[in-house]
Amino acid sequence: MTTIALIGPGAVGGTIAAWLAQNPALSVTVCARTPFQGLEIQTPGGMIAASPVVLTDPAKAAPVDWVLIATKTYDTASADGWLDALIGPETRLVVLRNGVEHVESFLDRLPAERIVPAVVDIPAERDAPGRIRQRRDGWIKVPDGEAGRAFVALLAHTPIAAEAVADFRTQAWKKLALNCAGAVNALILQPSGIAHDEGAAQVMRTLVAECVAVGRAQGADLPDDLADAVIEGYRAAAPDGINSLHADRLAGRPMELDARNGVIVRQGTAHGIATPANAMVVALLNAAAIRL
Ligand SMILES: NC(=O)c1ccc[n+]([C@@H]2O[C@H](COP(=O)([O-])OP(=O)(O)OC[C@H]3O[C@@H](n4cnc5c(N)ncnc54)[C@H](OP(=O)(O)O)[C@@H]3O)[C@@H](O)[C@H]2O)c1
Numbered sequence: 001m002t003t004i005a006l007i008g009p010g011a012v013g014g015t016i017a018a019w020l021a022q023n024p025a026l027s028v029t030v031c032a033r034t035p036f037q038g039l040e041i042q043t044p045g046g047m048i049a050a051s052p053v054v055l056t057d058p059a060k061a062a063p064v065d066w067v068l069i070a071t072k073t074y075d076t077a078s079a080d081g082w083l084d085a086l087i088g089p090e091t092r093l094v095v096l097r098n099g100v101e102h103v104e105s106f107l108d109r110l111p112a113e114r115i116v117p118a119v120v121d122i123p124a125e126r127d128a129p130g131r132i133r134q135r136r137d138g139w140i141k142v143p144d145g146e147a148g149r150a151f152v153a154l155l156a157h158t159p160i161a162a163e164a165v166a167d168f169r170t171q172a173w174k175k176l177a178l179n180c181a182g183a184v185n186a187l188i189l190q191p192s193g194i195a196h197d198e199g200a201a202q203v204m205r206t207l208v209a210e211c212v213a214v215g216r217a218q219g220a221d222l223p224d225d226l227a228d229a230v231i232e233g234y235r236a237a238a239p240d241g242i243n244s245l246h247a248d249r250l251a252g253r254p255m256e257l258d259a260r261n262g263v264i265v266r267q268g269t270a271h272g273i274a275t276p277a278n279a280m281v282v283a284l285l286n287a288a289a290i291r292l
Contacts, residue, residue, distance in 0.1 A: 003064040004154070007031040007082045009054075011124035012096055013070030014132045015041050019158040021050035026154065028052040031061065031082045036130035043134045045159060063088025066154070070096040072248075073259040076105055083109055092147050096120050096140070098179055099259035100172045100218070100267075116147045119171050122160065137161065143168035173215035173222060179260045180211045181230050182243035183281040186255065187288070189246065193239025201231045203277065210275040211264050217271040249285070257285050 002025065006017040009030045018039040021028040030039075030052045039050045055061055058081035067086045071079055087093065087110060094116040095102035102117030122138030139161040142148040148164040155162040165171055181204035185191060194200045208227035215222050223229075248255045261278045268275035 001025065001027045002066070002154070003027045003029070004066045004068065005029045005031055005061065005064045005082075005086045006052075006068045006070065007079050007086075008033075008069060008071035008075070009036075009039070009130070010070065010072075011126045011132055012120055012122055013068070014039050014126065014130065015043075015122060015124050015134045016068065016070065016096065016155075016160075017052055018048055018050040018132075019160060020154060021052050022048060023154075023157045029061070029064070030054045031058070031079075031086070032056055032129070033078075034129045036128075039130050039132070041132045041134055043159075044137055058082050058085040061085035063091055065090070066092050066094065066151070068094045068096060072244075072254070073097055073099055073105075073256045074254040092116060092150070094118055094142075094151055097259070098175065098256060100169075100176050100215075100263060101259065102172070113145075114147065116142050116151050117168065117172065118142050118151070119168070119175050121175070139163065141165050141168065141171045167221060169218065170220045170222065173211070173218070173220035174226070176215065176260065176263070177208045177211045177222070177226050178230050178233065179243075179245075180207045180264060180278065181205075181234065182245050183207060183257070183261050183278075183285065185243055186245040186249045187281055187284055189250070191239060191246070192234050192237045192241040192243070195231055195234035196239075201234075204231055204234070206277040207261070207264075207281065210268065210273075210278050213273050214264050214268045214271060214275065217273060218267060245285075249288070255285060255289070257282055261285075 018041045035056050041048050092114045096118045103115045119141045123135040137159040144164040152162040205227040208230050212222045261282050264278040265275045
């Protein structure tokens with residue numbers, strides 16, 4: 001029996017845990033902050049349910065074959081107790097999150113060859129703990145290699161299009177290009193449809209252009225028209241769609257600002273590439289969160 005522990009059973013983590021649990025050959029444990037009983041996922045193909053073991057205390061956890069972490073990036077440190085308990089000498093860690101620093105964030109715990117970074121495009125929302133709406137089957141991309149292919153095999157029985165790709169870096173930066181533009185929505189508290197406003201769209205293009213310059217310096221193969229493609233994507237999306245940075249700000253939660261825009265500034269600085277637009281949105285969104 002393959003043992004899997006999923007840390008962070010929110011929209012993405014809960015969906016993936018429920019799908020994995022459909023395979024009786026996999027033993028799925030969920031490591032939660034907020035306790036709940038059972039997972040019910042409204043998927044594009046109908047409701048699926050699962051009853052994995054739900055733990056809320058790392059003292060009850062033991063090493064497993066696979067740890068999947070799907071907390072928001074700002075909750076990484078709070079998962080330390082889980083990682084201490086779950087990672088043994090053979091354990092592999094799959095990092096399911098946005099950004100381009102999946103591996104770096106966990107190199108203090110296990111070697112790179114046992115860390116599988118994953119770019120996730122599974123639009124999902126949590127209505128309540130354990131109750132999730134999965135909007136599309138979606139896809140997950142991981143780097144090609146033994147660990148990446150083994151993770152893809154775990155999802156073979158699901159409709160999620162999991163794929164091990166040769167150029168993972170490019171995939172991660174393409175997703176970052178989409179995400180970095182979303183800071184405009186969070187800043188002005190306007191949903192996706194604001195991309196039809198040419199002024200807002202121009203600021204988004206500038207954020208993406210900086211992302212492209214830094215991503216290329218990092219080795220990503222990014223097309224010249226990526227900024228325009230990102231704007232077209234926002235304009236084609238539901239006009240009332242709210243990205244997760246925006247949703248976190250509205251809810252008064254921390255934001256994945258460093259993982260989505262701060263990283264462009266930090267890595268830009270390392271390459272001597274100016275990123276004033278991303279630096280500005282980071283500064284303004286951080287300042288907006290200050291309670292005076
Ligand atoms: N949602 C999407 O459509 C989507 C799509 C693509 C990528 N992503 C990315 O995927 C990642 C996860 O996003 P999400 O939307 O799934 O977030 P989410 O719904 O907020 O879920 C995060 C989960 O982590 C749990 N958590 C936080 N700290 C924890 C801890 N110390 N121990 C155990 N559980 C802990 C939270 O617990 P509580 O129940 O207590 O809140 C919550 O269940 C992010 O990087 C996001 O940007 C999301």
